[in-house]
Amino acid sequence: MKKVLIHNAASVYDSSVMSNFKSCYNIFFNSGNCFFFYAFEKLLRQRGIPYECSVSYDSNYINDNFCCVIELRANIFSKNTSCLDYYYTLLKGVKVPIFFLTTGIQLNNKSEFHDFIKVIGDKSKRLIDLVYMSGGEFALRGEYSKYFFDKLGTNSAQVTGCVSMLEADRNLIVSNEKISKECFRPMLNGHNDELKQDFYVKSLKKYITAEYFDQDQFAYALYGSKHRDYVSLVRQCTAFGVDLLKEKRVNLFYSIPEWKSYIKNRSFNFSFGSRIHGSILPLTQGIPSLVHSKDLRVKELCDFYSIPYIENQEIKDDLFDLYLKTDYTEFNKNFASKYDLIKNFIEKNIIEKLGIKETRAKQFNDVSIDIDQFHLKKVTSKIRIPSRIELYIRLYIMYILLYMFKKNSGGGSNLNIRTIQYLLGKLKC
Numbered sequence: 230m231k232k233v234l235i236h237n238a239a240s241v242y243d244s245s246v247m248s249n250f251k252s253c254y255n256i257f258f259n260s261g262n263c264f265f266f267y268a269f270e271k272l273l274r275q276r277g278i279p280y281e282c283s284v285s286y287d288s289n290y291i292n293d294n295f296c297c298v299i300e301l302r303a304n305i306f307s308k309n310t311s312c313l314d315y316y317y318t319l320l321k322g323v324k325v326p327i328f329f330l331t332t333g334i335q336l337n338n339k340s341e342f343h344d345f346i347k348v349i350g351d352k353s354k355r356l357i358d359l360v361y362m363s364g365g366e367f368a369l370r371g372e373y374s375k376y377f378f379d380k381l382g383t384n385s386a387q388v389t390g391c392v393s394m395l396e397a398d399r400n401l402i403v404s405n406e407k408i409s410k411e412c413f414r415p416m417l418n419g420h421n422d423e424l425k426q427d428f429y430v431k432s433l434k435k436y437i438t439a440e441y442f443d444q445d446q447f448a449y450a451l452y453g454s455k456h457r458d459y460v461s462l463v464r465q466c467t468a469f470g471v472d473l474l475k476e477k478r479v480n481l482f483y484s485i486p487e488w489k490s491y492i493k494n495r496s497f498n499f500s501f502g503s504r505i506h507g508s509i510l511p512l513t514q515g516i517p518s519l520v521h522s523k524d525l526r527v528k529e530l531c532d533f534y535s536i537p538y539i540e541n542q543e544i545k546d547d548l549f550d551l552y553l554k555t556d557y558t559e560f561n562k563n564f565a566s567k568y569d570l571i572k573n574f575i576e577k578n579i580i581e582k583l584g585i586k587e588t589r590a591k592q593f594n595d596v597s598i599d600i601d602q603f604h605l606k607k608v609t610s611k612i613r614i615p616s617r618i619e620l621y622i623r624l625y626i627m628y629i630l631l632y633m634f635k636k637n638s639g640g641g642s643n644l645n646i647r648t649i650q651y652l653l654g655k656l657k658c
Contacts, residue, residue: 230279230585230586231294231295231296232279232280232281232294232295232296233273233278233279233280233281233295233296233297233299233579233585234280234281234282234283234286234291234294234295234297234298234299235266235269235270235280235281235282235299235301236282236283236284236298236299236300236301236319237266237282237283237284237301238256238282238283238284239252239256239257239282240266240270240282241257241263241266241267241270241483241484241485242270242274243282247483247484250452250483251452253483254445254448254449254452254453254483255452257483258445258448258449259444259445260444260445260481260482260483260488260506261444261504261505261506261507262301262303263483263484263485264393264396264485264506264509264510265301265303265330265331265391265392265393265506266301267396267485268392268393268394268395268396268485269299269301269330269392269395269575270282271395271396272395272572272575276580276587277587278580278585278587280299281295284319287322288320288321288322288323288324289322291323291325292322292323292324292325295325296325296326296583296585297325297326297327297328297365297579297583298320298323298325298326298327298328298363298365299328299330299579300316300320300327300328300329300330300332301330301331301392302316302329302331302332303331303332303333303370303526304332304333304334304335304526305329305332305356306332306333306334306335306349306353306374306377307334307335307336307349308335308345308348308349310348310349310352313349313352313353313355313356314352316356317352317355317356317359320356320359320360320363321359323363324363325363325364326363326364326365326366326579326582326583327359327360327363327365328360328365328366328367328368328578328579329360329365329366329367329368330368330389330392330571330574330575331368331370331389331390331391331392331393331571332367332368332369332370332374333369333370333371333373333374333377333526333529334373334374334377334525334526335524335526336373336524336525336526337523337524337525338524338525339373339525342376342377342380345377346377346380346381350380350381353377353381354381354382354383357378357381357383361383361385366385366386366387366574366578367383367386367387368386368387368389368392368571368574368578369386369387369388369389370388370390370391370526370529370530370533371388371390371528371529371530371532371533372388372529372532372533373525373528373529374388374529375388387570387574388533388570389570389571389574390530390533390534390567390570390571391509391530391571392571392575393506393509393510393513394509394513394534394567394568394571395568395571395572396485396510396513397512397513397514397564397568399564399565399568399569400565401513401515401561401564401568402515402561403512403515403516403517403557403560403561404515404517404557405517405556405557405558407552407553408498410549412498413436413498413499413549413552414436414438414439414495414496414497414498414499415432415436415439415497415498415499415500415501415548415552416439416440416441416442416492416497416499416500416501416511416516417429417432417433417439417440417441417442417500417501417502418441418442418443418444418500418501418502418503418504418507418508419441419502419503419504419507419521420446420503420504421446421447421465421466421467421470423502423503423521424441424466424467424469424470424473425467425469426544428543428544428545428548430469432501432547432548433469433473433478435547435548436548436549439478439548440478440479440480440495440497441470441473441478441479441480442479442480442481442482442502442504442507443479443480443481444481444504444506444507445481446465446466447466447470447474447479447481448481449465450462450465450466459471462474485510488510489510489514492510492511492514492516493514497511497516498516498517499516499517499518499519499548499552499555500512500516500517500518500519501518501519501520501521501548501551501552502520502521503520503521503522503523503527505520505526505527505530505531508520508536509530509536512536517537517552517555517557518536518537519537519538519539519551519552519555520536520537520538520539521538521539521544522538522539522540523540523542528540533567534560534563534564534567535559535560535562535563536560537555537556537557537560539551
């Protein structure tokens with residue numbers, strides 16, 4: 230029996246990879262990627278369907294050894310067309326059906342659609358035609374992505390939402406009952422830019438039991454950046470972000486079972502932030518989430534599932550007041566039918582259509598891998614992080630010395646002075 234090929238460098242069930250934080254970072258980078266790979270792999274494992282994760286096979290080997298190719302690619306339709314070129318080259322010559330799940334457009338707002346289609350239309354159509362020639366199909370994230378496909382003349386692509394939602398129970402109900410302010414324990418997520426915004430800073434300072442959930446950027450600063458000194462860390466993650474790191478209030482999980490276990494054991498009862506998977510994961514565990522939507526990718530998923538969201542760039546309400554206003558009535562009313570769309574797509578288009586035989590095990594144990602998820606915290610605890618005052622003094626001295634050097638030499642240090650001025654400004658806030 231031929232296997233399903235998941236085009237990814239490693240499986241999220243591969244303990245040799247998942248037990249090493251740096252390997253996870255190098256392969257998955259964004260922990261949100263792990264979430265939808267995990268949900269899909271778990272579905273195949275529960276049904277006993279053989280599969281393999283790899284990106285190293287050529288088209289001839291794929292055609293001879295696999296029944297289909299699964300691409301879990303969320304944002305390949307973007308103004309940066311390098312992904313479209315890469316996947317067209319990678320998949321050219323594949324004759325078995327190719328399925329793109331949870332895919333869609335990456336665009337800030339609707340007003341950009343006309344120019345967007347003009348820029349990426351031809352390369353998008355080339356990849357789309359390749360998929361349909363293979364007998365495959367697209368499962369789209371939401372209605373904006375569907376509009377894009379319709380404009381290109383591709384009407385059969387289906388809106389199915391996100392495969393990550395398979396991690397939830399089909400009968401999931403998110404309670405609208407509210408807890409008291411004294412019991413309020415929020416979790417926030419976002420990008421480093423959010424850590425410069427007053428709302429996020431004030432919320433994390435006010436609610437001292439709140440924690441911040443990163444998906445990639447702190448990991449990049451500690452593992453991927455060429456500059457790993459703490460001045461660089463402040464520059465990349467903000468002075469406030471470094472303070473959170475010192476307080477052990479920054480988390481990043483590549484293991485989904487560990488991520489779920491952590492938020493359950495810490496009794497979080499609300500999630501807020503701009504990262505869609507940072508919001509969906511607690512939601513699948515019944516924790517109400519309010520999404521800070523900043524682009525159409527996030528907005529179309531929220532619209533599809535009726536997940537509450539706000540689009541305001543400047544948020545003036547208190548975090549607890551936002552929690553009190555969050556209403557999951559519409560989400561609860563429609564979730565089961567929306568859940569069925571992605572599940573039925575996989576069953577009818579992939580499992581039944583290709584005649585894949587299930588060998589359902591009597592019991593499926595989703596054993597969590599013992600992963601050092603707190604490595605972000607341990608890295609910084611082994612190396613002394615200077616206090617904000619110490620950093621300020623050091624930078625100020627450097628600023629004076631560079632200024633004197635510039636004055637005496639007639640220039641040459643403008644960039645360094647601007648950098649230090651920037652850091653001094655951040656350290657003051």
